[in-house]
Amino acid sequence: MKRARFTEEQIIGVLREHEAGAKTADLARKHGVSEATLYNWKAKYGGMDVSEAKRLRQLEDENAKLKKLLAEQMLDAAALRELLGKKMVGPAAKREAVAHLQAALGLSERRACNIVNADRKTIRYRSCRPPDTELRLRLREPANERKRFGYRRLFVLLRQDGEPSGINRIYRLYREEGLTVRKRRARRRAVGTRAPILVEPTPNARWSVDFVHDQFACGRRFRILNIVDDVTRECLAAIPDTSISGRRVARELTALIDKRGKPGMIVSDHGTEFTSNAMLAWAQENKILWHFIAPGKPMQNGFCESFNGRMRDELLNESLFFGLDHARTKIADWADDYNEQRPHSALGYLTPAAYAANLTATCDRLRTPDQLRRSHVALPAPDGVKSAETLIAAG
Structure with a gap:
């Protein structure tokens, strides 16, 4: 003042x-x-x-x-x-x-x-951090190509290409570029207790089968028969068609067994294709144990259900199919990419094919010729396989 x-x-x-x-x-x-x-x-x-x-x-x-x-x-x-x-x-x-x-x-x-x-x-304060323009472009390329991949899988792909940056830096750029994937979450309900099925940690120990439905651009519906190896998470077959009967399922399983070998068990729900007389006769003729999950308990077939979710999220919801031939081509390409290129989080971000190769080589080194003849006996988990992978709970 x-x-x-x-x-x-x-x-x-x-x-x-x-x-x-x-x-x-x-x-x-x-x-x-x-x-x-x-x-x-x-x-x-x-x-x-x-x-x-x-x-x-x-x-x-x-x-x-x-x-x-x-x-x-x-x-x-x-x-x-x-x-x-x-x-x-x-x-x-x-x-x-x-x-x-x-x-x-x-x-x-x-x-x-x-x-x-x-x-x-x-x-x-004004940031002195470099703009990382080149790294942002390299991050955007796989993100635009694989729109449903999160930052962890994108980090794995960049690391495979030789990028030395850590996951925190990749996550920061992932957020700044607005690449966050919006999850499509379904309503989840509580499930009761269920007895686990003991499975040997080897390929072909157990398969899971299930159907996924979608439609063409013209509105006509079609279905996809998915067959998954529960141990290696490989997609053994993804067969689209407008109609798939029990006899067709039996023919596809027979062709797959001739190519890959007989599974120890097959898990499915109570769909009419799996409970038909043709399928029951086929399972008895080939001496394959077929396990049906409890009614209303899809998580007892969780491996194939998880695969179905990935297929719907990354392929079906992102693609428009103009016909059956177009759908077969797109689904076959996606299945090959799923097995050979896509890193799987449950396998330590290895691809299913690489994991299956490592698991087969490890089991061959640990087994004796006498044990190879008695494949129904479960062995201790090999090095690199966690205990949760040795005993796989499916139902």
């Missing part, structure tokens, strides 16, 4: 001289003030003594301070209303909030930082 030229004592003294009979012009000339100032002093301090004048000055100062505080509080309230709905978590959000207050309300940086509760050094 600007300091006054005259104190209360001096003003009261001048007014006393005026009351004693001194002329206004003479007093103004004597004390170097205008006559209007003298009249203002008389209107304000007339009839007061020095103590009362000081008290009046103190009250005026306090009133000015209170007005200033009230104005500041109202300004702070207006600033907080401007920030309603803005998340101020993290330095970037606080920088944005401070810039908004400065632009909208004309606040100073110091005042805006006090309202936002941010350090001025944080607000003034």
Whole structure:
């Protein structure tokens, strides 16, 4: 506040001289003030003594301070209303909030930082981090090609191409580029207890079969018969057609056995194709144990259900099929890519084909010729195979 030229004592003294009979012009000339100032002093301090004048000055100062505080509080309230709905978590959000207050309300940086509760050094900081333009392009290429891949699988693909960056850096760029995959979550219901099925950790120990439905661009529906190896997670067959009967399922399984070998067990639901007389006769003729899951318990066939979910998320929901030939080509290409190129999180981000090759080689080294003849006896898990993979719970 600007300091006054005259104190209360001096003003009261001048007014006393005026009351004693001194002329206004003479007093103004004597004390170097205008006559209007003298009249203002008389209107304000007339009839007061020095103590009362000081008290009046103190009250005026306090009133000015209170007005200033009230104005500041109202300004702070207006600033907080401007920030309603803005998340101020993290330095970037606080920088944005401070810039908004400065632009909208004309606040100073110091005042805006006090309202936002941010350090001025944080607000003034400018990142020196390189733009990583080349790495962002390399990250976008597989992300655009495989739209349903998250940052972990994209990191594995980049690492396979020789990228030395860590997963945290890849995740940061993944978020900044807006590549986050929106999950399509289905409603989940609780399932009861179920007895586990002991499975030897070798290829062909158990297969799972199930159907997936979709439709062509013209609206006609078709179905896909999926056959999955539960241990290696390989897609053994993905057969699309407009109609697949029990006899067709038996023919496809026979051709697959001739190519790959006989499985120890096959798991399926109670679909009419799997419970038909043709399938029951085929299982008895080939001496294959067929296990039906409990009704209404799809998680007892969880390996094939998980594969169906990946197929629907990454292929069926992303593709438009114009006919049966087009669907067969697209599904065959996707199945080959699933087995040979796609890293699988349950296999330590190995591909199913690589995992199956490693598992077969390891089991061949650990088994004796006598044990090879008795393949129904479960052996200890080989090196690199976790205990959860040795005993696989399916129902």
